Amino acid sequence: MEKSYIIKQISIFSENRPGRLAAIAGALRDAKINIFAFSIAEANGFGVVRALVDRPEDAHRTLTDLGFRVSFTEVIGVRMRDEPGGLSEIAAVLGDAGVNIEYAYAYSGRDGAVLIVRVDQVEDAVRQILDCGGELLKASLFQ
Amino acid sequence: MGCWNRSVEAMPPDELREIQYKLVKSLIGRIYETSKFYRRRMKEQGVRPDDIRSLADLGKLPFMYKQDLRDNYPDGLFCAPKDELVRYHVSSGTTGKPTVVGYTRRDIENWSESLARAFSSCGIGRGDVLQVSYGYGLFTGGLGVHYGAERVGATVLPTSVGNTERQIELMQDLHTTAIACTPSYLLHMGEVAERMGVSIKDETDLRVGFLGAEPWSEQMRSRIEEWLGIRAYDIYGTSELSGPMFTECSEQKGIHIWGDLALVEVIDQETGEVLEPGERGEMVVTILQKEAFPLIRYRVGDITILDDAPCACGRTHPRIQRIQGRVDDMLIVRGINVFPSQVEHALLEIPEVGRHFQIVVDRKGALDAMLVRVEVSEEAFSDKITDLMMIRKMVEHRLRGSLNVGVAVELVEPGSLPRFEGKSKKVVDRRSL
Numbered sequence: 001m002e003k004s005y006i007i008k009q010i011s012i013f014s015e016n017r018p019g020r021l022a023a024i025a026g027a028l029r030d031a032k033i034n035i036f037a038f039s040i041a042e043a044n045g046f047g048v049v050r051a052l053v054d055r056p057e058d059a060h061r062t063l064t065d066l067g068f069r070v071s072f073t074e075v076i077g078v079r080m081r082d083e084p085g086g087l088s089e090i091a092a093v094l095g096d097a098g099v100n101i102e103y104a105y106a107y108s109g110r111d112g113a114v115l116i117v118r119v120d121q122v123e124d125a126v127r128q129i130l131d132c133g134g135e136l137l138k139a140s141l142f143q
Numbered sequence: 144m145g146c147w148n149r150s151v152e153a154m155p156p157d158e159l160r161e162i163q164y165k166l167v168k169s170l171i172g173r174i175y176e177t178s179k180f181y182r183r184r185m186k187e188q189g190v191r192p193d194d195i196r197s198l199a200d201l202g203k204l205p206f207m208y209k210q211d212l213r214d215n216y217p218d219g220l221f222c223a224p225k226d227e228l229v230r231y232h233v234s235s236g237t238t239g240k241p242t243v244v245g246y247t248r249r250d251i252e253n254w255s256e257s258l259a260r261a262f263s264s265c266g267i268g269r270g271d272v273l274q275v276s277y278g279y280g281l282f283t284g285g286l287g288v289h290y291g292a293e294r295v296g297a298t299v300l301p302t303s304v305g306n307t308e309r310q311i312e313l314m315q316d317l318h319t320t321a322i323a324c325t326p327s328y329l330l331h332m333g334e335v336a337e338r339m340g341v342s343i344k345d346e347t348d349l350r351v352g353f354l355g356a357e358p359w360s361e362q363m364r365s366r367i368e369e370w371l372g373i374r375a376y377d378i379y380g381t382s383e384l385s386g387p388m389f390t391e392c393s394e395q396k397g398i399h400i401w402g403d404l405a406l407v408e409v410i411d412q413e414t415g416e417v418l419e420p421g422e423r424g425e426m427v428v429t430i431l432q433k434e435a436f437p438l439i440r441y442r443v444g445d446i447t448i449l450d451d452a453p454c455a456c457g458r459t460h461p462r463i464q465r466i467q468g469r470v471d472d473m474l475i476v477r478g479i480n481v482f483p484s485q486v487e488h489a490l491l492e493i494p495e496v497g498r499h500f501q502i503v504v505d506r507k508g509a510l511d512a513m514l515v516r517v518e519v520s521e522e523a524f525s526d527k528i529t530d531l532m533m534i535r536k537m538v539e540h541r542l543r544g545s546l547n548v549g550v551a552v553e554l555v556e557p558g559s560l561p562r563f564e565g566k567s568k569k570v571v572d573r574r575s576l
Contacts, residue, residue, distance in 0.1 A: 011526030013519060015556050041528050046554045048526050067558040069519060073526045102527065118526075 002126040005136040006074045008056040009116070012049040013069035016042055024049055024063065031062040036142075037116060039105035050105070052077075052116060056142055075118045076126060077137030080106070082113040090115055090134065097128035147263035147295065148256070151403060152458045156451075159402045159459060164198045166403065166431040171195055171204070174437055177222040180215060181207075181439060201406070202417050206427065207441045209242075212383065217243040223435040233281040234382035235480060235547055244283075244382055245435040251290060253432050254385040257404050258291025264392035264399065264456065265376050267321045267351055269296035274314060276324035276332075277356065277478070279303045282547075283386025284356055284478065288323040288378075291387075297321070304328065307335045314347050321351040323378065323387075325478040326359040326367065330509030333371055344372030353378040353390055356478035357511075358466060360576040364395075377465055381443055384430055389463075394455050397462030405430050407463060408440070409449045412470050420451045425470050426463065444470050474570065476504060476511045479548040483569050486515055489545040495523035495534045499560040505573045515542060516553045518560060 014020040021040070028035060028051075038051035053059045056072065063070045078094070080086040087106070094101065094117070102118045114137060119125040129136060146152045154162075171192045174181045184205040185191065194203055212220065221228075223245070230246045246254070267273065273292040277284030285303055292299045300317055302310050304324070311332060313319070322329065329352055336343050343349055352367065355378035367375045379398045380387035384405070389398045400407050408417050409424040418424045426445045430438045446468045451461040474481045483502060490498055497518040505512050515538075523534060535552045542550040561568035 009526075011524075013524055013531075013554075013556060015559070020556075041526075043528050043532055046531065048528060048531070050526060067556070069521065069524045069557050071524050071526060 002123040004139055005076055005126045006122055007052065007077055007116075007137065007139045007142050009073045009075045009118075010051050010053060010056055010059050010063070011071050011073050012051070012063055014040075014047050014049050016045055016047050021049065023066075024068070027062055027066055027068075028053065028059060031058060033059050033062070036109070037105065037107035037114070039103075041103065052142060054142060073118060074122050075116050076122060076129070078115045078117060078129065079135040079137065080113040080115055082108050086113055087115065093129060093132045093134045097125070097132045097134070099125045099128060145263050145266055145268065146458070147260040147268075152260060152264075152401075152460065154459060156453075156459050160198055162403055163406055163431065167198065167201055167406065167429070168192075168195055170429075170431060170437065170439070174222060174439065178220065178437070180211070180220055181205075181437075201408070201429070201440070204440050206415065207439055209383075209442070209444065212242045213240050216240045218245060220437075221245050221435055222437055223247050228435055230286075231281075232283045232286075232382055232386065234283070235482075235485060235545075242382065244385070246385070247434040250385065250433055250435050253404055254287060254388060255290040255294040257385075257388045257401055258288065258390075259294040260401060261378070261388075261390035261392075261399070262291060262295045262297065262321075262353075264458065265321075265351055265353070265374070265390060266393060267292075267295065267297055271297040271320045271351075272300055272318055272348075273297045274300040274302055274310070274319040274322045276302050276304055276310060276322055276328060277387075282479075283380070283382045284323075287380070287386030287388075288353070292323075307332055308339060311336045311339060311341055311343075311347075314343075314349060315341065318348045320348050321353065322349060323353040325357050326352075326354040326363055326375070327357065327477070327506070327509050327511060329354060329367060329371070329375075330363075333367075334509055344370065349373050352376065353387075355379055355387060355390075357475040358468075358576060361465075363576055379463070379466065381445075383436075383438060383441060383443070384428060385433070392454060392456040392458060396454065397450050397464055399454070399458055399460050399462050402460045404432060407449060407461065409447060409463075412446075418449075420449045420461075423448050423467065442470075444473060446470060472570065474502070474504060474513075474572065476513045476548050479546070481513070481546050481548060485546055486542065489542055490517065490538075493538060493541055495520055496538055496554075497557070497560075501560050501569055501571065503571045503573065506575075511574065512551065513548065514551045514553055516555050516560060518557045519554050521557075 034054040036052040041048045080090045104117045106115045175192045188205040190203045227247045228245045232244045233241045275288050279285030352375045376391045378390045406429040408427040412425040445466045448464045501516040503514040538552045
């Protein structure tokens with residue numbers, strides 16, 4: 001049951017220099033892969049691009065074939081109300097559920113806002129969040 | 144000119160050659176008896192001790208290579224009984240195995256004698272305070288210069304490397320008159336001193352620098368001399384020879400090689416043929432009086448020109464010009480020898496990164512900075528920045544451990560590093576000397 005909420009995010013290693021994001025995004029465009037959300041984390045000299053896409057397997061293969069270092073990471077998407085207080089509400093749920101966030105980013109689209117979260121014990125987190133009344137995205141949205 | 148040992152240093156060239164011949168003869172006789180390695184080498188070459196009948200016959204003898212030192216790690220080339228050794232020094236080899244050099248009491252004495260003559264030829268002796276800012280320990284620089292300075296009667300201030308502000312304070316308080324260190328470290332000291340509001344030129348007694356263990360240039364000499372108000376002398380040696388052994392004299396026109404201690408040939412790197420003085424080539428060294436770790440026709444790998452004309456200082460021993468490069472891909476970073484093959488070797492032991500690499504050496508301020516660029520392996524790639532940073536730290540730590548010099552590591556995208564073998568792309572040296 002918990003597994004159906006675990007989303008495959010793709011993570012791509014990138015050097016911190018001009019043109020690297022363009023190369024990644026261009027490759028996804030050419031493969032007609034849609035990006036729902038993404039973020040860039042940076043350390044000095046390098047970064048990791050993280051993205052939720054509609055076809056993660058294809059994205060992984062496409063980028064790997066082009067020589068990128070790519071991995072899948074399990075994340076969960078917590079729905080939020082797209083209005084003041086939305087994040088605060090969800091953050092409280094995660095706190096109550098005892099979920100420690102490793103990193104998070106968010107997007108807001110037609111169906112409301114979503115907080116994408118990477119946690120340590122993902123199945124436990126899913127259970128706790130649902131128990132505390134949180135609403136999670138189904139992984140099937142991302143194949 | 145203040146000779147330490149005038150009868151030797153100014154002896155007629157013919158006499159010096161006669162002494163060299165006798166020393167070579169007895170060295171070869173002794174080595175043929177005691178060194179299994181060199182006896183085999185000589186037999187392979189079809190040469191016996193009796194075949195050495197003049198100094199020119201030295202050319203009949205086989206070469207020794209850095210590889211030989213590695214193959215015989217740790218003490219396979221030693222020719223003195225173990226209980227006669229009074230010291231070891233260890234330097235990094237081209238790959239995993241270091242080079243161990245052993246010294247008998249007499250070896251240390253000859254090494255000190257060599258430097259005592261050198262220091263005297265630059266006017267340093269009793270009443271001087273010599274600050275030794277070479278590293279002490281396994282590296283030969285610190286202890287080598289230390290013993291030479293004590294021999295000549297100078298007062299040694301053994302600061303070793305690092306803690307630069309304290310070095311400058313001590314330089315002022317204890318009235319240092321001479322310093323031995325790498326040229327880049329002296330430039331660094333100059334900068335740190337200025338930040339402290341101290342002018343080395345006007346507010347210290349420093350007047351002489353013995354600078355070496357890394358390549359430098361005449362331009363750098365002029366800059367150091369003008370800026371710091373000192374005379375800067377080139378000092379030469381490598382751990383295999385003993386350590387730093389020879390310097391320029393006050394004329395600053397080449398490094399005197401004491402002919403009764405060492406015999407230098409310059410050869411054509413390709414054919415091995417001995418070149419005439421004045422021709423540029425690879426330096427080959429025979430240390431004439433070494434007991435524990437003799438070197439016969441050792442190919443040091445440095446490129447220079449031999450000059451056997453008498454020096455204006457009155458010394459008759461031959462000189463070599465400032466080292467003009469290397470025959471191999473050895474780099475010198477902060478005075479420490481680094482071979483790209485060491486980096487390769489170290490990376491093979493670290494599964495988190497690939498085997499491809501690029502070394503970038505630059506000069507940050509006065510000091511060398513070495514960067515090694517590596518690719519994260521597929522298995523080790525994590526999307527957590529902290530994991531990647533830990534990998535980088537770990538690789539830095541491991542490389543530092545095997546190279547003995549601080550290294551910064553940069554993680555790069557797979558496939559972005561040069562794939563083909565060869566030095567040109569694997570090493571980028573941006574330093575201008």
